[in-house]
Amino acid sequence: MKTLIRNFSHTFRRFFTASILNILGLSIAFASFFVIMTQVDYDYNFNKGYKDYEKIFRIEINPNPDSGWQLWTPRPLCEQLQSASPYIKSISQVESYQSEDEYEVNGNLFKATTCTGFGNFLETFQPEMINGSADALNQPKTVLLSESTAKKFFGTTDVIGQTIFRGKQADNNAWTIGGVYKDYPENSQIRNWVMMPKEADTDKGNWKNWNYICYMRLESPSAAPEIEKLILQIFVKNFPELEQESDISQFIRLTPLVDAHFSTVGNKSASSRTTLYLLICVSFLIVIIATINFMNFSLAETPMRIKSINTQKVLGATTRSLRLTLITEAMLISFIAFILALIWVAILKDFGLQELVNAQLTITEHPMLLLATFCLSLLMGLMAGLYPSYYVTSFPPALVLKGSFGLSPQGRILRTVLVCIQFFVAYMLIIGVGIMYLQSRYIRTSDYGYDKDAIIVGNMxxxxxxxxxxxxxxxxxxxxxxxxxxxxxxxxxxxxxxxxxxxxxxxxxxxxxxxxxxxxxxxxxxxxxxxxxxxxxxxxxxxxxxxxxxxxxxxxxxxxxxxxxxxxxxxxxxxxxxxxxxxxxxxxxxxxxxxxxxxxxxxxxxxxxxxxxxxxxxxxxxxxxxxxxxxxxxxxxFNFRFMDEVLDANYRNELRFTKQILLFSLIAIAISLTGVFGLTMFESEYRKKEIGIRKIMGSSTIQILYMFNRRYILILAGCFIVAAPFGWWIGQHWLQGFAEKTPVTPWIFILSFLLVTLITMITITIQSWKNANENPANSIKTE
Incomplete structure (x- = not known):
C-alpha cells in the first residue's frame, strides 16, 4: 500500500495537468450521472409510493372524436360501478381541479392546495394514518391534513378536533380536522394536500356534469378488461346511442396508475418514457466520454512513463504486478473523482442545479443511487486502466531503455475510434439542442393573435x-x-x-x-x-x-x-x-x-x-x-408577472428537459475536447522526431500544424455524417409533443459542424504549437 501511495503521489506531481484534468473530467461526469439519474428515478418510480400501486387504475374515456381522450367523468358512473363488481375494492372520485387556498389557523394565514371529492375518496390510495381515521372524510365539514401540512399549520401532528378556516375566519367557513396522514412521496399523483369532502348531494345522479377524475383499486390487475366492459354497459344503459360501440378500446380504458404519469391525457406536457431512456443514455455517454478521456491521457503519458516502468521490469518487477499497480492507480483516481462529484452536487444544488430536476438533490435521500454511482466510478476506473496498463508494459525493456519504441497501429486505431465516439456524441447532442432551441424561439416569437408583450397578469x-x-x-x-x-x-x-x-x-x-x-x-x-x-x-x-x-x-x-x-x-x-x-x-x-x-x-x-x-x-x-x-x-x-413568465410556467417540463440536454451537451463537448487535447499530446510526443526531420527538410510551422489538423478534419466530417441523423431524431422526438412545430432548417446542422470543428482545430493547434516550433536539434539529438 505504501508503494502504491508513493507511486501515485509521484505520478500525480509529475503529470499534474493531466491528473487534474482527469479528476475534473471524471468528477463532472459522475456528478452529471448522479443528477440525471435522480430525475430518472423520480419519473420511473412515479406513483409507486402507494400500497399495492399496481392494483390502482384511472378511468379514461373517449366520448367522441372531437374531444378525444379525457379524464373527466360524471359522478353517477362511479356510484353505479361501486357495487357492480366484486373485483372493484374501492372507487375514488375527485374534482378535476385542485385549488390553492388561504387558510386561517389561530389567527395566522397559510396557503395550501385543496383536493375535494366524495366520501372517503382516499380509500383507494390507502394513506398511512398518523392520527385519526381516513373515514372522517365521510363526515361533513371534516378534513384530513398531511403530516407536513399539520406541522405547518400547528407545529405538531396532534391536531385531531382542531378547527381551520378556509379563507379568513370572518368568512365563517370552519372545518374540523378528522385525521393526519403520512406524507406521500413527491412523485405521486395524489399529493400532500388538504383533503376535503364535497357536499353529499353535489351532482348526485347528474350525467351532464363531467367534472371528476375517477380512480379505482381492483382485486387484481387482470380484472381490468372485465371492468372496462362493465363501464361500457353502464354508459350504454344511460346513453342508448352508444349501443353500436363495438370496440371498447376506442371508447374506454383503465390506465394503470404507474402509466398515468406518462399519459398525455389531461396533461399534454406529461413525461415520456422515450425522454427517460434518452436521459439514461446521455448520463452513461457522459461517463463513457470521461472514461475515454482518462484512457487517452494515460496513453499520452506513456512516452514519459515507459522508461521508468521498464526500469522496474529490469530490477525484477513482474509485468502482472506492474499492470495491477497501474489499474489500482486508475481506480484510485476514479474514486477521488467520485468524492469530488458529491462535493460538486452538494455545493451547486443551491446555485441553480436543483432547478434542472424535479427530485431533491440531497445526497442522503438517494442511498441506492449513491451506491450505484460509487460502483460505476470503480468500474470506469478499471476500464480506463486496463488498456493503458497493458500497453505501457508491452514493450521489451531493452528497446525502451535504448529509446526505440513507437506507435502501435492497433493502438492508434483504438484511440481514433474512442475519439470518434466523443465527436459523435457531441454532434448528436448539439443538433438535438439546436432543434429544441428553434422550437422555444418559435413559441416566444410567434403571433399569438393578441398583444401578449403588452400584458401583465396578477391573481385576484x-x-x-x-x-x-x-x-x-x-x-x-x-x-x-x-x-x-x-x-x-x-x-x-x-x-x-x-x-x-x-x-x-x-x-x-x-x-x-x-x-x-x-x-x-x-x-x-x-x-x-x-x-x-x-x-x-x-x-x-x-x-x-x-x-x-x-x-x-x-x-x-x-x-x-x-x-x-x-x-x-x-x-x-x-x-x-x-x-x-x-x-x-x-x-x-x-x-x-x-x-x-x-x-x-x-x-x-x-x-x-x-x-x-x-x-x-x-x-x-x-x-x-x-x-x-x-x-x-x-x-x-398578487404575483404580478409578464406573459413570458406565464409561457415559461406552461412549458416548464419542456424547458427543463432542454436545459438538461443543453448543460450536459456542453459538458460532453468540454470533456470531448479535453480528450482531443490528450490524444494530440500523445501523438505529438511520439512524433517529435518526425516533426524535427520535417523541419530540417524545410517544412514550416503552418505545414506541421496542417499535418495534425488534416486528420482530425476527416474524422470530424465522418462523425458528423453519422451523428446528424441521430441528432435529428432526438429533436424530432421532442417536437412530437407539439401540434405546431418549427421548421428545421439546414443551418442548425451547418452551425453544429462549424462549432465543433472550429473548437477542435483551435485545441489541436494550441497543443501542437510547441512541438511545431521547437528546435529540430532537440527532437533528434537522442537518435
Whole structure:
C-alpha cells in the first residue's frame, strides 16, 4: 500500500495537468450521472409510493372524436360501478381541479392546495394514518391534513378536533380536522394536500356534469378488461346511442396508475418514457466520454512513463504486478473523482442545479443511487486502466531503455475510434439542442393573435373579486396603464380550459369556454371579424372564434346558441392554449357570465389582466400594481408577472428537459475536447522526431500544424455524417409533443459542424504549437 501511495503521489506531481484534468473530467461526469439519474428515478418510480400501486387504475374515456381522450367523468358512473363488481375494492372520485387556498389557523394565514371529492375518496390510495381515521372524510365539514401540512399549520401532528378556516375566519367557513396522514412521496399523483369532502348531494345522479377524475383499486390487475366492459354497459344503459360501440378500446380504458404519469391525457406536457431512456443514455455517454478521456491521457503519458516502468521490469518487477499497480492507480483516481462529484452536487444544488430536476438533490435521500454511482466510478476506473496498463508494459525493456519504441497501429486505431465516439456524441447532442432551441424561439416569437408583450397578469382575492369595478378604477389610474380587465383563466397558460357541450334539438356544439368581463377583448387587443365586441351591460353572451363559425356555419350573429345565450360576434383565431394544441382548429368562446350563471357570482374573476403602454418601466408598474391591490387585501402577494413568465410556467417540463440536454451537451463537448487535447499530446510526443526531420527538410510551422489538423478534419466530417441523423431524431422526438412545430432548417446542422470543428482545430493547434516550433536539434539529438 505504501508503494502504491508513493507511486501515485509521484505520478500525480509529475503529470499534474493531466491528473487534474482527469479528476475534473471524471468528477463532472459522475456528478452529471448522479443528477440525471435522480430525475430518472423520480419519473420511473412515479406513483409507486402507494400500497399495492399496481392494483390502482384511472378511468379514461373517449366520448367522441372531437374531444378525444379525457379524464373527466360524471359522478353517477362511479356510484353505479361501486357495487357492480366484486373485483372493484374501492372507487375514488375527485374534482378535476385542485385549488390553492388561504387558510386561517389561530389567527395566522397559510396557503395550501385543496383536493375535494366524495366520501372517503382516499380509500383507494390507502394513506398511512398518523392520527385519526381516513373515514372522517365521510363526515361533513371534516378534513384530513398531511403530516407536513399539520406541522405547518400547528407545529405538531396532534391536531385531531382542531378547527381551520378556509379563507379568513370572518368568512365563517370552519372545518374540523378528522385525521393526519403520512406524507406521500413527491412523485405521486395524489399529493400532500388538504383533503376535503364535497357536499353529499353535489351532482348526485347528474350525467351532464363531467367534472371528476375517477380512480379505482381492483382485486387484481387482470380484472381490468372485465371492468372496462362493465363501464361500457353502464354508459350504454344511460346513453342508448352508444349501443353500436363495438370496440371498447376506442371508447374506454383503465390506465394503470404507474402509466398515468406518462399519459398525455389531461396533461399534454406529461413525461415520456422515450425522454427517460434518452436521459439514461446521455448520463452513461457522459461517463463513457470521461472514461475515454482518462484512457487517452494515460496513453499520452506513456512516452514519459515507459522508461521508468521498464526500469522496474529490469530490477525484477513482474509485468502482472506492474499492470495491477497501474489499474489500482486508475481506480484510485476514479474514486477521488467520485468524492469530488458529491462535493460538486452538494455545493451547486443551491446555485441553480436543483432547478434542472424535479427530485431533491440531497445526497442522503438517494442511498441506492449513491451506491450505484460509487460502483460505476470503480468500474470506469478499471476500464480506463486496463488498456493503458497493458500497453505501457508491452514493450521489451531493452528497446525502451535504448529509446526505440513507437506507435502501435492497433493502438492508434483504438484511440481514433474512442475519439470518434466523443465527436459523435457531441454532434448528436448539439443538433438535438439546436432543434429544441428553434422550437422555444418559435413559441416566444410567434403571433399569438393578441398583444401578449403588452400584458401583465396578477391573481385576484375574494376581496378584489367582489369589488371588480373599484379595482379596475384604481389600477387604471396608475401611470402607464392603458386598460384593465378580469378573467377566469390566463390566455396561453394551459392546454385545457373548461370544455362545454351544448345542444338544442338537432343542433349540438362543443367548445372551450373562457369567462371574461366586458373590457377583456379590448385590453388584450383581440380583433372582431364579425358582429361587435363586448360592452358594459352585456350578460350571458358569446363571442366565438373564426374556426367555430367555420365548423358550425349555422351559428349566426345576433342569434342564440344552442343554450339560448346570444352570439354577438366572432373574433380572430388566437393562440389561447399552448403549442401542444393546434388552436386554429379548436372551437372556443369568450363569454360574460350573467343571470344564467348566477351560481358563479363573482368567483370566476380569478385573474386581473393589465395592458401597459410601450416604453414604460415594467418593474415600476408592477410595484405600483401590487401596492394598489394591497388597498383591498393588505399584505397579500398578487404575483404580478409578464406573459413570458406565464409561457415559461406552461412549458416548464419542456424547458427543463432542454436545459438538461443543453448543460450536459456542453459538458460532453468540454470533456470531448479535453480528450482531443490528450490524444494530440500523445501523438505529438511520439512524433517529435518526425516533426524535427520535417523541419530540417524545410517544412514550416503552418505545414506541421496542417499535418495534425488534416486528420482530425476527416474524422470530424465522418462523425458528423453519422451523428446528424441521430441528432435529428432526438429533436424530432421532442417536437412530437407539439401540434405546431418549427421548421428545421439546414443551418442548425451547418452551425453544429462549424462549432465543433472550429473548437477542435483551435485545441489541436494550441497543443501542437510547441512541438511545431521547437528546435529540430532537440527532437533528434537522442537518435
Amino acid at each position: 382575492t375574494k376581496e378584489t373579486q367582489s369589488q371588480t369595478d373599484a379595482v379596475v378604477g384604481e389600477l387604471s389610474q396608475i401611470p402607464g396603464v392603458k386598460g384593465v380587465a378580469v378573467s377566469e383563466f390566463i390566455l396561453s397558460s394551459a392546454d385545457n380550459y373548461m370544455h362545454w357541450g351544448r345542444s338544442n334539438g338537432d343542433k349540438y356544439i362543443q367548445f372551450d369556454a373562457f369567462p371574461v368581463d366586458c373590457r377583456y377583448l379590448n385590453v388584450m387587443g383581440i380583433h372582431i371579424v364579425e358582429g361587435r365586441s363586448f360592452k358594459p351591460g352585456d350578460e350571458d353572451v358569446y363571442i366565438f372564434n373564426e374556426f367555430t363559425r367555420k365548423k358550425y356555419p349555422w351559428l349566426k350573429v345576433d342569434q342564440p346558441a344552442p343554450d339560448d345565450n346570444l352570439v354577438i360576434g366572432f373574433c380572430e383565431n388566437i393562440k389561447y392554449s399552448s403549442f401542444r394544441n393546434d388552436d386554429t382548429n379548436q372551437t372556443m368562446a369568450f363569454l360574460i357570465p350573467g343571470k344564467k350563471f348566477a351560481q358563479w357570482e363573482w368567483e370566476w374573476r380569478n385573474f386581473v389582466n393589465v395592458r401597459i403602454s410601450a416604453g414604460v418601466d415594467k418593474v415600476e408598474v408592477i410595484r405600483s400594481l401590487q401596492k394598489t391591490m394591497e388597498k383591498f387585501t393588505p399584505g397579500h402577494d
